[in-house]
Amino acid sequence: MAETGQLHSGSSPEDDTSTPPLPISFNFKVPKKEINMVPDMGKWKRSQAYADYMGFILTLNEAVKGKKLTCEYSVSETVEKLLSLLDTLDRWIDETPPVDQPSRFGNKAYRSWFAKLEQKAEALVSAVIPPEFSAAVPEIAAYLKEAVGNPTRIDYGTGHEAAFAAFLCCLCKIGALRVEDQLAILFKIFDRYLKVMRKLQKTYRMEPAGSQGVWGLDDFQFLPFIWGSSQLVDHSTLEPRHFVEEKIVNEHHQDYMFLDCIKFINEMKTGPFAEHSNQLWNISAVPTWSKVNQGLIRMYKAECLEKFPVIQHFKFGSLLSIQPAHP
Template sequence: MASNKEDPQNSETKPTTGIPNLRDRLPKLEPRKKRSPPSNPLPVPETPDLPSPPEQSSLKFCKPTRRILSPRDHDLFLQSSTYKLLLAFVFGLTDSVIDTPVSAITNTDLGSTIREILEILDKVEDVVRRSPPEEQGDSRFGNKGFRDFLDLATKEHTGWHKKLGVSSDEAIIEVSTYFLQAFGSHGVWGLDDYQFLPFLFGASQLLHHPYIRPLSIHQNLILEEYGNDYLYLGQVNFVNSVKNVEGLRWHSPMLDDISSAKNWTKVEDGMRRMFVAEVLKKLPVMQHFLFGSLIPAVDGMSTEEEFGVPNEEDDAEGGEVVVMHDGMRHVHQMNSWGDCCGIKVPSSVAAGQEMKKRMGNEGLRRIPFD
């Protein structure tokens, strides 16, 4: 009887339909070479030596005025000793607070000049309490009650100057008008609407901190515990307090980006670069800088009289001012929305005060993201 089974030896070999052997098809896995970290084309600005202050008797005091009125003026400034003086002063302050929390400073550590300045600031704070803000309806812009503060300060500034050893009447120039307005979240104002230096000094305070890292600014407990000790954390705390949107990612994207830095050295280096690139080297910023006796202008820089430009203090109520003529026209208007001097947006603090008044609550309330 014939068998129905095929002879395995006579049957044709059929291809298998299982998982193919990929061992010979895939490239051999090798350890990836470590990439060298990208180098920043901008070197970290160093701290120049601070020159000795000039003798007061050799100074001829004058009212500070704008002297950077054209690109040429700005170029002269960047090549001048005054530019190095500003770097030396600001970066010298930065170096002086390395790894130093506020609580580590006692009155016994302070020099007599610093103690005198602190006493004056205490008196200024008392003047602030005696000049409350005015009722301004729905206005979200700078409160005009600051004029009352200036009137009170004018009556007391003589004693303050004597404490500082300033006796010459020519050295005392009064400020008559003050407006505080946000400049939009771009350039140097990307960190905060009004302030930059606290972030530079604050990064230096945290330079070698054993456990507070740049990412720690996202931890509310860290901000609450150490906000009064470190300027950087205190500023982040303040920014959070006046925004309605939760999270730095949404209302302060630049601060959020900086928090991804590996350490505070990277942050401080970046802040130094930013101060040079976005403040001193930006004409729209420096055209409002005032030069006088202690911070002198360079020979050859323009004057407001030569350009027919009114003093910025006199023009604070509005109007059109042409600031530069060398191929660039800068029209400075209080109702403009151009980028040149920053976008004119309402003060976030003023808005918070307005909401507090309407809601009948104490303390600073959050406001809509602006």
């Protein structure tokens, strides 16, 4: 995440600090869908967008290794502005209560909430980024609108989560977020985003998008399990087998994103953990957090980034380009 954020797959924070910022030359444009048929998936996997997106995920994965949510880190003005944006989305939920309706899931009040975001997304984004990048606002705002669920189906899933990661990645690429913001990006911004999404899911009884039932990792999220498992790498006492113990989860969830996700699952689901969260139960048998982390990255690529039903909705512009990646 150098000033342009020219991330490459597998780049690490060390790489970023050692490379001088490159001159910024983006012809900003409103992102659009490019993956219309299954054969188009090859274009996505070869694209600069895929390389930059995975580079962003892996850079943050490295940055948070062995660190608690409660550790000390710098909080920049841009981070504060992003938190304020998420507070606004949260407040709109309070201002848009669920309506009485016959069907239990997919409360239609969500559409009113979403309409407000659609109308104000560009204003929210322009309040976050430096004025010299105002031309990027329509492009970056498109990812924010994609990041909160679908108003037609009233559902939310890993594709929407990916749009939020893409939104943050774009802010890094224009230099609004910098290398020194890495911990705050996850521990402040992404953590706050998760809490707002959980509130949306609970308030409007949103359906999981493309849920694989108990065979999926989680009904709604994936990334906090990757980054959360990295936080726990080489922990002196907590091992993967411990996260199925409610007492351990309750004691440590404020320090570790992974355990906070487990706590939320425990609150939302009843019955034996092995039945309602089979994949996670299987992960608890992996001997080390390092192996869990590596396995989750492979699983994320296979189950999310290489699945047409997820990626068909992804949008491409100048910051996350469908053009083939630079060699």
